[in-house]
Amino acid sequence: xxxxxxxxxxxxxxxxxxxxxxxxxxxxxxxxxxxxxxxxxxxxxxxxxxxxxxxxxxxxxxxxxxxxxxxxxxxxxxxxxxxxxxxxxxxxxxxxxxxxxxxxxxxxxxxxxxxxxxxx
Numbered sequence: 001x002x003x004x005x006x007x008x009x010x011x012x013x014x015x016x017x018x019x020x021x022x023x024x025x026x027x028x029x030x031x032x033x034x035x036x037x038x039x040x041x042x043x044x045x046x047x048x049x050x051x052x053x054x055x056x057x058x059x060x061x062x063x064x065x066x067x068x069x070x071x072x073x074x075x076x077x078x079x080x081x082x083x084x085x086x087x088x089x090x091x092x093x094x095x096x097x098x099x100x101x102x103x104x105x106x107x108x109x110x111x112x113x114x115x116x117x118x119x120x
Contacts, residue, residue: 047116
């Protein structure tokens with residue numbers, strides 16, 4: 001009796017995965033992997049490193065007294081900007097790989113899988 005119940009569970013269910021999905025899977029995988037490499041290797045770290053350096057500079061300038069003051073921004077840039085760029089770059093690698101694979105899987109070889117901007 002156990003063999004009769006296990007056989008349907010082990011059989012391939014062709015209705016669950018249509019033939020078109022099986023034919024598209026290799027292209028989607030390659031599109032997702034290339035998007036993850038490009039987005040995680042370049043686009044993500046550059047984008048997040050830049051934005052986090054701005055946030056770090058403004059944060060440290062705010063601790064100096066005025067986050068919009070020219071003197072405070074100049075004094076905060078070496079410390080807050082460099083730390084923000086390094087941390088943002090590290091985060092950008094992880095975030096870029098994740099976003100590049102997700103977008104590359106859904107729309108293989110589209111521009112959205114290679115850049116960190118969100119689709120509108």
